Amino acid sequence: MESLTHDLKDKLAVGNGVPESQRTKDAASGAGPEGKKAPVNGAQDAEGDAENDDDDDDEAEVEVEGDATATKSASKKKKKKKNNKKKKKVQTEPPTIPMSVLFPSKIYPQGEICDYKEDNLWRVTDEEKRALEKKNFDDYNDARRAAEVHRQVRGYARRNIKPGMTMIEICEMIENGTRTLVEANGFESGIGFPTGCSLNHVAAHYTPNAGDKTVIQYGDVCKIDFGVHVNGRIIDSAFTLTFDPVYDNLIAAVKDATNTGVREAGIDVRLGDIGAAIQEVMESYEVEIGGKTFPVKPIRNLTGHSIDRYKIHGTKAVPIVNNGDPTKMEEGDYYAIETFGSTGRGIVRYDMETSHYGRAYDIPKTPIRLPRARALFETINREFGTLPFCRRYLDRVGEEKYLLALNSLCDSGHISGYPPLVDIKGSFTAQSEHTFVLRPTCKEILSRGDDY
Numbered sequence: 045m046e047s048l049t050h051d052l053k054d055k056l057a058v059g060n061g062v063p064e065s066q067r068t069k070d071a072a073s074g075a076g077p078e079g080k081k082a083p084v085n086g087a088q089d090a091e092g093d094a095e096n097d098d099d100d101d102d103e104a105e106v107e108v109e110g111d112a113t114a115t116k117s118a119s120k121k122k123k124k125k126k127n128n129k130k131k132k133k134v135q136t137e138p139p140t141i142p143m144s145v146l147f148p149s150k151i152y153p154q155g156e157i158c159d160y161k162e163d164n165l166w167r168v169t170d171e172e173k174r175a176l177e178k179k180n181f182d183d184y185n186d187a188r189r190a191a192e193v194h195r196q197v198r199g200y201a202r203r204n205i206k207p208g209m210t211m212i213e214i215c216e217m218i219e220n221g222t223r224t225l226v227e228a229n230g231f232e233s234g235i236g237f238p239t240g241c242s243l244n245h246v247a248a249h250y251t252p253n254a255g256d257k258t259v260i261q262y263g264d265v266c267k268i269d270f271g272v273h274v275n276g277r278i279i280d281s282a283f284t285l286t287f288d289p290v291y292d293n294l295i296a297a298v299k300d301a302t303n304t305g306v307r308e309a310g311i312d313v314r315l316g317d318i319g320a321a322i323q324e325v326m327e328s329y330e331v332e333i334g335g336k337t338f339p340v341k342p343i344r345n346l347t348g349h350s351i352d353r354y355k356i357h358g359t360k361a362v363p364i365v366n367n368g369d370p371t372k373m374e375e376g377d378y379y380a381i382e383t384f385g386s387t388g389r390g391i392v393r394y395d396m397e398t399s400h401y402g403r404a405y406d407i408p409k410t411p412i413r414l415p416r417a418r419a420l421f422e423t424i425n426r427e428f429g430t431l432p433f434c435r436r437y438l439d440r441v442g443e444e445k446y447l448l449a450l451n452s453l454c455d456s457g458h459i460s461g462y463p464p465l466v467d468i469k470g471s472f473t474a475q476s477e478h479t480f481v482l483r484p485t486c487k488e489i490l491s492r493g494d495d496y
């Protein structure tokens with residue numbers, strides 16, 4: 045899920061936040077279970093074992109080997125023997141087996157590990173940094189569980205989305221899969237944000253509202269951008285789905301650009317430098333569609349972003365052009381790097397009916413006068429907190445005839461609407477996105493899979 049650059053946001057934003065100082069006590073409570081202690085288990089000890097098991101995520105989709113990565117102890121040998129005899133658990137098609145069943149140890153596979161280089165080489169072996177990492181294990185493990193759900197759900201979606209399906213069917217396939225595999229349960233685990241399935245010149249923030257009859261066509265370019273969270277740790281990852289190979293170069297451009305951004309990312313790296321590297325790679329591509337050649341342009345007013353617990357858009361934006369931002373990435377930061385390539389202008393604006401909404405992180409102090417709006421706001425706080433939602437998610441928790449109330453919450457700044465973002469009609473846009481964390485000793489690309 046992408047973030048809009050501030051200049052456009054200022055011009056077009058639906059609601060305004062208020063200063064931190066005006067925050068009410070209630071305002072801070074809705075984001076999720078604050079101060080929630082992650083369960084303590086033997087996980088810290090097991091980290092070493094899990095780290096040496098790089099292939100885990102590749103195999104997990106097909107078969108999972110009991111708790112082979114579980115704690116090393118005196119009984120290790122015995123345990124392993126027993127596990128090898130046990131029948132390996134295999135994910136079903138469509139996926140129905142939750143991660144906690146596929147991984148009985150509750151230790152989830154690591155993402156791709158990238159060692160730091162040059163000035164940060166010392167971190168790889170530093171004792172203090174390693175100790176810090178062990179302390180953070182539960183946090184990483186939450187993110188890895190969400191990432192494994194993402195990989196398995198997207199694998200199923202890529203194999204099964206076919207021309208002729210409605211956009212609602214596509215979203216429900218992904219959302220049902222996510223809810224089942226992550227064992228959706230209030231703020232403990234669930235969907236991270238609305239399932240984006242923006243088509244063609246629509247770059248982002250389209251998901252169908254109820255009654256939308258749109259059907260995906262053979263010639264469409266569809267950005268599947270969905271999120272999974274565990275204890276508020278959100279995996280935000282996207283790919284572009286096409287059926288016609290004519291778009292292959294457009295897709296290659298965004299994949300290469302995103303991988304470049306992820307590769308360049310590191311502690312103390314300037315955000316503007318990452319944008320510059322992404323832009324250079326993106327602009328090295330062209331794509332021929334219908335006998336006409338188009339340069340691939342990065343969409344310059346869309347960005348990646350840092351991610352905080354229960355907050356999909358943290359305070360840092362990762363540009364996809366060289367904007368000169370000197371802000372540095374820091375140890376412990378989680379990021380979604382996402383790049384958008386376009387055959388159009390390379391600039392998006394708002395258009396069409398809004399489906400995506402999100403609660404202001406800091407709730408405005410202004411009272412909500414309409415009783416209907418007050419009730420709706422309570423539902424939103426209870427069901428989503430600060431996690432973005434769409435109209436279909438309000439429908440499924442039983443809300444009806446809420447549009448007037450929702451619009452009034454947008455006017456008062458309690459909720460922001462995020463309308464679809466479009467380039468010029470007739471253009472095609474593609475997206476690629478990964479989530480990673482800058483651990484103290486290495487960079488972990490959490491959402492990496494054997495597909496992308």
Ligand SMILES: [Co+2]
Binds near residue numbers: 045047280348
């Ligand atoms: Co995103």
